[in-house]
Amino acid sequence: MQNAKSNRRAWLWFIVLLILFMIIGFFAFSPEPKQYPNYVSDSPSPTGVKALYTYLDDNMQAKRWSHEPKLLPKMGKKQTLIMTEPFFVPKHEEMEAFKKFIEAGNTVLLLKKNPKGMFDIKTFPIEEEPSSDQVFEIHNSENTSYKAEISSPFRLKTEPEDIILLKDKAGPVAVKRNIGNGDLIVAVTPEWMMNGKLLNNDHLTLVISLLNEGNANSILFDEFTHGGQNASTISALYPKWFLLLMLQGAIILFLWLWYSGKRFGPIYIPRIESVRFSDEGLRALASWYMKGRRYHDSLLIQADYVKLLLQERWGIPYYKQWTDLASYLEKKCNRMSSTEVQDYIIGIESILRKEKINKQEYLLWSKKIDQLRKEVEEG
Numbered sequence: 001m002q003n004a005k006s007n008r009r010a011w012l013w014f015i016v017l018l019i020l021f022m023i024i025g026f027f028a029f030s031p032e033p034k035q036y037p038n039y040v041s042d043s044p045s046p047t048g049v050k051a052l053y054t055y056l057d058d059n060m061q062a063k064r065w066s067h068e069p070k071l072l073p074k075m076g077k078k079q080t081l082i083m084t085e086p087f088f089v090p091k092h093e094e095m096e097a098f099k100k101f102i103e104a105g106n107t108v109l110l111l112k113k114n115p116k117g118m119f120d121i122k123t124f125p126i127e128e129e130p131s132s133d134q135v136f137e138i139h140n141s142e143n144t145s146y147k148a149e150i151s152s153p154f155r156l157k158t159e160p161e162d163i164i165l166l167k168d169k170a171g172p173v174a175v176k177r178n179i180g181n182g183d184l185i186v187a188v189t190p191e192w193m194m195n196g197k198l199l200n201n202d203h204l205t206l207v208i209s210l211l212n213e214g215n216a217n218s219i220l221f222d223e224f225t226h227g228g229q230n231a232s233t234i235s236a237l238y239p240k241w242f243l244l245l246m247l248q249g250a251i252i253l254f255l256w257l258w259y260s261g262k263r264f265g266p267i268y269i270p271r272i273e274s275v276r277f278s279d280e281g282l283r284a285l286a287s288w289y290m291k292g293r294r295y296h297d298s299l300l301i302q303a304d305y306v307k308l309l310l311q312e313r314w315g316i317p318y319y320k321q322w323t324d325l326a327s328y329l330e331k332k333c334n335r336m337s338s339t340e341v342q343d344y345i346i347g348i349e350s351i352l353r354k355e356k357i358n359k360q361e362y363l364l365w366s367k368k369i370d371q372l373r374k375e376v377e378e379g
Contacts, residue, residue, distance in 0.1 A: 017255070039084040039190060041221040046196030049084055052207065053221055061218040069097035069224060074104035080216035083110045085190035086225030089117045103180025107214030111190040113152035119177075119184055122157040126170040129153040135201060136168045140209070146202040152188040165213065166206065176213055185213055295362035296354065302369045303352060309376045322349050335375055344368070 036043035155171030166174035174187035
C-alpha cells in the first residue's frame with residue numbers, strides 16, 4: 001500500500017515537472033524579432049550590410065572573417081578585407097597583424113566615421129557638423145561629381161604619399177595609402193554600406209569604386225571587430241532549442257538521482273564501524289608503555305615478534321637464542337655484513353639482559369629491531 005502511494009506521488013511530480021518544462025519551452029521559443037548590431041554582414045535590418053555582402057557574394061567570392069587577425073591568410077590570391085565601423089579599436093598586436101596582412105599584398109578597406117587611432121590615421125573636425133541625411137557633393141580624383149550622404153563630422157588628414165580618392169568642400173573623404181605590397185583605403189562614410197542607404201544617391205557606385213581600388217580576387221567582411229572573437233561560445237555554436245533540451249535533461253537527471261537516494265559528496269564512515277578493526281588499541285598500548293617508562297618490556301616484545309617472523313619467513317627455530325642466530329643472519333641478511341651481524345647480536349643480547357634502559361637506548365634499539373623486521377618481511 002505504501003509503495004503504491006509512493007509511485008502515485010512520483011508520477012504526480014513527474015507530470016508537474018513536464019507541464020513546467022512545456023511552459024518554459026513555450027516562452028523560450030515564442031517568436032520575437034531578432035536584434036542585430038549595426039554594420040554586421042548577416043543583418044537584414046536597415047542598419048546591417050547584408051545586401052552588399054549578398055551582392056558581392058553573387059558576383060565574386062565573399063566570406064565573413066570572425067577570427068583573430070593573426071590568422072588572416074597572407075599568401076595566395078589577392079584579397080580585400082572590409083572593416084565597416086569597428087565596435088572597438090583593436091590592440092597593438094592585432095593592428096600589427098592587420099598591417100602584415102596588407103604588407104603581404106592585400107587591401108584593407110576601413111569605413112569609420114572617425115578612424116583616428118587605427119593604422120596611424122589622423123583626422124580633423126569640420127566647421128559645421130552635418131545634419132541627419134544631409135547630401136553632399138563629392139568629387140573623385142578625376143573631378144567627377146557624385147551625390148552622397150556624409151554623417152561624419154571629421155575629415156582625413158593626408159600624408160604626402162597618400163592618394164585622395166574622394167573629397168568634398170570640407171576635405172578628404174576617402175584616402176588610399178600604400179603599405180608594403182598592399183594598400184590601405186580609409187573612408188569616413190560607413191553609412192554608405194547600410195542596407196537602408198546602399199541604393200540612395202550614388203552610394204553603391206562610390207562603394208564599388210572604393211572596392212575596385214583594391215583590385216582583389218575575393219572579399220572578406222571583418223566581423224572580428226564586431227565581436228566575432230566570441231563566436232566560439234556555446235550559445236553561438238548550438239541552437240536555443242538544443243541548449244534548452246540539454247538544460248531540462250540535466251534537471252531531470254538530477255531529480256532522478258535525488259529521488260533514487262543517490263548521495264553526493266564524501267562518504268564519512270561512522271567511528272563505531274571502524275574502531276574495532278583499527279590500530280587504536282595498539283596506539284593506546286604503545287602510549288602506556290612510553291608513559292610508564294617500560295622501555296625494556298617494549299624491547300622484549302619487539303624482539304620476540306622478530307623471532308616469530310624469523311621462524312615464519314626464514315625457517316629459523318624460535319627457541320634459539322640470539323647468540324645462536326649469527327650464522328643464519330649472515331646468510332639471509334643482505335643489508336648487513338658479517339661484522340655488522342656480529343655487532344648486532346652482541347648489542348641486542350646486551351640490551352635485552354639489562355633490567356632498566358633509558359629512553360635513548362630504547363629509541364636506538366627499537367629502530368634497529370624494526371629495520372631487521374622490515375628486512376625479514378620484505379625478504
